[in-house]
Amino acid sequence: MFIHVSEEATGFGPIFEEEPLDTVYAEDSPEPKISMNCRVRANPPATIKWWHNNWEIKLLEQPDEHYSLVGGNLVITNPDKNKHAGKYVCVAKNVYGTVISKEATVRFGFLNQFPTDERETVYVKEGQGAVLLCDPPSCYPNEVMYRWIYNDFPNFIIPDQRRFVSQTTGNLYIAKAEVSDIGNYSCFVSSPTIGKSVFSTPFALVPEIQKEVSRYPADIRVRFPKTYALVGQNVTLECFALGNPLPHIRWRKLDADLPPNYEVSMNGALLHLINVQYEDEGSYECEALNVKGMDWYRQWLYVEGAPEWAEHINDTEKDVGSELTLSCTAVGKPLPWIRWLKDGYSYGKGELKFSSLTFEDSGMYQCIAENNWGTIYANAELRVVSCAPTFIYNPVKKILLGAENGRVVIECKPRAAPKPKFIWKRGLETLSNSSRFLIWDDGSLEILNVTKADEGSYTCYAENDRGKANSTGILSIKEATKITEAPSDAEVTAGENTILQCSASHDPSFDITFIWSVDSYIINFETDYEHYEQLMDHESSGHLLIKNIQVDHAGHYTCTAQTIVDNATVSADVYVKGRPGPPGGVRVEEIRDTSVKLVWSLGSDHRIPLTQHIVQTRDFYSLDPEDWKTAVTSPVFLDGNAWTAKVVELFPWMEYEFRVYAINDLGDGECSVPSIKIKTWDAIPTMAPTDVNGYIGLNGEVIVTWTPMKPQYFFGKKFGYIVGFKYHEDDTLMWSTVADPEARRYVYKDTIIPNSEIQIKVKGYNNKGEGPFSQITVVYTSDIAPTEAPLDVYARQVTSTEALVWWLPVFQVPPHWVDGYQIRYWRKYDDNEAAASRVLVHSSVNQTRLENMRPDSHYLIEVRAYNGAGLGPPSEHCEMFTRRPPPSRRLRVYKYVSFTRKWLYIYWDHIYNYWNESYVEGYKILFRKEGERYGKVYTTGRHYIDFPMPETGDYVIEIRARCEGGDGPISQIIVQGAAVLNFQPLCPFALLLLVLICMNLGL
Template identity: 55%
Template sequence: VWCQAQSSTRNYGPVFEEQPVHTLFPEGSTEEKVTLACRARASPPVTYRWKMNGTEIKMEPDSRYRLVAGDLVISNPVKAKDAGSYQCVASNSRGTVVSREASLRFGFLQEFSAEERDPVKITEGWGVMFACSPPPHYPGLSYRWLLNEFPNFIPADARRFVSQTTGNLYIAKTEASDLGNYSCFATSHIDFITKSVFSKFSRLSLAAEDARQYAPSIKARFPADTYALAGQMVTLECFAFGNPVPRIKWRKLDGSQSSKWIGSEPLLQIQDVGFEDEGTYECEAENIKGRDTYQGRIIIQAQPEWLKVITDTEADIGSNLRWSCAAAGKPRPAVRWLRDGQPLTSQNRIEVSGGELRFSKLVLEDSGMYQCVAENKHGTVYASAELTVQALAPDFRLNPVKRLIPAARSGKVIIPCQPRAAPKATVLWTKGTELLINSSRVTITTDGTLILQNISKSDEGKYTCFAENFMGKANSTGILSVRDATKITLAPSSADINVGENLTLQCHASHDPTMDLTFTWSLDDFPIDFDKSEGHYRRASV
């Protein structure tokens, strides 16, 4: 009998539960701080550090940076000093991991130029474009146009179109009602903060009407190549001048229209875009005088996504280990490795080759936290795992040799020897004081299992497994006793009966008198449950 006391919690390296995310901080915000979150579980608990653009941030008493648990709090953030890429570093005695990188960017929208805008004069019935020329800003803006005064916004219709890419206003065919002053109205949306600015007015005047009809001419067009990330929404713009006002139609030249298309005429929007949406798209503007077309490609790309990740691994000292990870993405992600937060390259016993990491003859110092990192221009993903290299003397306490080993006369017995050991132990077997070796009746397998065949009374006795590695040695003993084999002396025989009749099947057996005998019946290899209340099987008392 033995007793083993173990702690209810084992030590393990840091595992992120919360990581920083890309953050947009509006310039001029009334908020006086920005917080980048980071939290990891580990035993013992972690300590946290932060890096900005790859350089560790010093947490000095009078610094604007401070740690709150694992979070980084930046007081009075300033674009010139604080914009950049941030990374959380979590460490304990088991190792170190780094979080994904998160950018801190500053949103802003400056005022339009104070310069007066030139007036525009066009013949009534012709098309016209007003350039918005928005001021410097980040991120993107939404655009509307004012006619004469706020809030008289120009409605979007088949004749008028405001590009949300450039902010420009297009009027396909001018009318007398279009006379007036035009101003571009640009709005920035950052979280719950909205800021709008508008340009100087530009006056539109119309010359005498030209009633002639003319064929469409596409003026607002999408890029020749539109790159989009899988899962996003893609918007293509197309608008034409013409008299009568042209109709806009869309088609995919190398495939059929998708159910994901959302359309109003100047726009083609594709929700949750996928690789099947890649191809060439055509915009057609048509009226009774003719048609104009424009073509461009949608090219789908994708952020890295894990196909295979590494997992926590325990390995014996001196053994070899191969770890691999794989990620999908477009462009194809490049893969690199980190050990305790530092770049890992091929050296001595360690070989790094793309998504594979190979160790030869592990040593205790190889223990630590490892990360596989896959990245392309659209993003980066991290997979983390802990490697624990074990060195243990043989120990039978968890898995001793069976103490009492019954064996059937003339039969075969298998006696496992499975001590806990690292590296794997060398195993020897003895019977009493006799060293056992492989023979016609005795086999010792490569994993240390002892197999005895054609058992006889002389095989009774004490069998001891001796296990040894460079860390130490141990042994465990069991006692083999030989019994008469259990034999079926009367087996059930085949029978033909009518449905509803009773049938008795007999089974008799001989056995060693020192052992109890139990009969088990099965039907088509499935055990019969005699205790089932609605069953019609019964054991007959003999």
């Protein structure tokens, strides 16, 4: 069946305004029906039918108690999983054709109960990690949320750095068990889709108390699987490690930086990739690290895409007998394939070509693109029409204007089918193609080099097999627009001004406009006012003033003088001398332990020769994103033609990125984009520990202390220390290994020879080998205790819990060696002297810090010299009072990012001290990378501070009150770099609060 459509046809085929959607119906839902919606606009109105699993639902011929049609919607009453699950489509039809809706699926959701069997008690040693298995019941859909109940409902465990609940398996992971973890645990599963929750039978976790809690290296137990994601989706990758101390987790992407829109939460356990793109595909790695060791895990993220239209069909009206090609282009990953439907029936694949349209080709066409991730439809109506020519909708313009010696095109576009033949007349003269007159294929008339003689009336005649029509316009010829003053090429130094001239003559009956463009970009004087201004000396001029010209203003400038009839153009080139542009494509080659080879492409010299290149570097421990340092290169001087260099004196096993900038006679140029981050090879340590000391303990043990080496000097994995001992009279070296890179003390408990000299030295080691030993420190042993007491003991309070104590050292005369001093301190009226706190220090020290004291208390302090034979006599008691404690309340901290995303503002409420607390003198702010222990410390007496906004990464800001009694409790906030920030704007109240605070502080 087909319709012969003429110009009078006003109807149209079915258009879907609402299509059925995939539905999940809970098996135990109280709602007894499912509604599949289908709303169609059509003229005349369309009839609607429904199909289920490729079978038509015939409600009239075969009535069904479950199915009913309400409008165009299909209602399923008392749904049955065995009968009604499956695929549904809505089919709409009228006289113009048939369309089929997108396929919608009905599934039945459920969440089964946990088994009622009792679970066995889980025993774990204190300090060890534990994994509590959820073993969830079967469910649909699989998108559920896991939580754990501790002892009683609804006391849910809040995940933190020590505990983590995997949303993939449901298991509860405890990095290190503590005695407080004892109790009953139950896995709680919720399905937000069907609104149902179930929980398991409780079972007990019993941590076994240990006399000495062991340390364990990081051990990753939560590992994200190989992941497939759809472009535009949000993806979360899980990674959690057991270990003692608690491991720090860091994320990286192999061979590239993490995507700009990423977030890290749950103390590093979750990596959120927001709005993933195809370029985010790759291998992702999480690294868990503590002082006992490191573990890492790596897996691939694949990013694919559901079909999206790059080009699709639209309603089309074509003449009978004409040619037509219908095509659709879809993008996606994998690449979608295309198929067609016409009036609901399959109609081929790929591209549809019609060499001579007939009325039978009219109908509703559907282009369908599909891949593994989905299916999309594009619907359109094709009408094959025929009608006599008519100028009712698009007549020839009544008044036509042209410029002398110019070109005029008079359009003739009547509605007609099939395509008509065209005849043009000027007055009564019939026109034909010549050197000045050309009749286009679409009926338009082109006249070249027009003069006053060409003025008059022009009529277009159109005729086909169904009729004919004509339309007339009158042509007037005006004076042409001509450039009278043209701009000249100019060479300007950056920062200067220059003027480009432009004037023109034109027909006085028209207004003239001057339009300036640079390299095809039209200059907008309202938005580009900072550098561009138009100067109009008189009506027929439009000079261009370029102010404070910069190198990016160089280009090809065009002035266009334009009237409603014609235009004239003239161009000039502007060259700008300036500082160098950024070098390009900085990449790292030939990575070694202390050097790399850099290669780059030369940047623009901006018309002044380059004289030098500078290489800069930034390592892993650079806190500030702009903390770039000039690198040492070979050769040392890199001239203006240099495109490669060897960067030397780097730290082994260190993450670096590099950038380059050039210099010319005007100064330093713009820096290149940083290279991809690389890691130098590992190497044997070359530095030795410092401040190595030793002394004999009260029980005759040798105690060795040193300052731990900074991480940048580890030079490799598995860093630790080797402590060496040797008697002066013996060549045999005894040594012990300390595997903790942050260790600063070792106790040698074996029997030692009295009245002897012990030489001590310490060195570092890693997976590549051992570094150099430190300088030798000598310790003397003795079998006679000291006989003199320290004199002039004096103490001064530092905080509410700390004090400094000094004394005059005891003069050492063999054999009364002094190996160290014991300091005892206790509260005069509240503590038993026998339970006094004790501190031991080396004999070379005559002062120390006393810690863990009670605030606002009266203390007695005593100092004694000792050696391996025992303690000497006590000093006279020194009395002192500790300070009052700092306020115990945390600061309320707020953050605000400037509109330019360049500055981060932190401000907080003032803390007032109570009568029994220390006065607040100011505030201390620590700014550090998340996962790192060290950072920059700032102090201020104000209630705010601002920082340059970091570009990437997560940063932790810790703020505390600073008092004479010590520092108050920490308030912490986490901020993300500008590349991933997505702060909500401050509400009006918050903005008012910020203004009031700044006014009070004198901003």
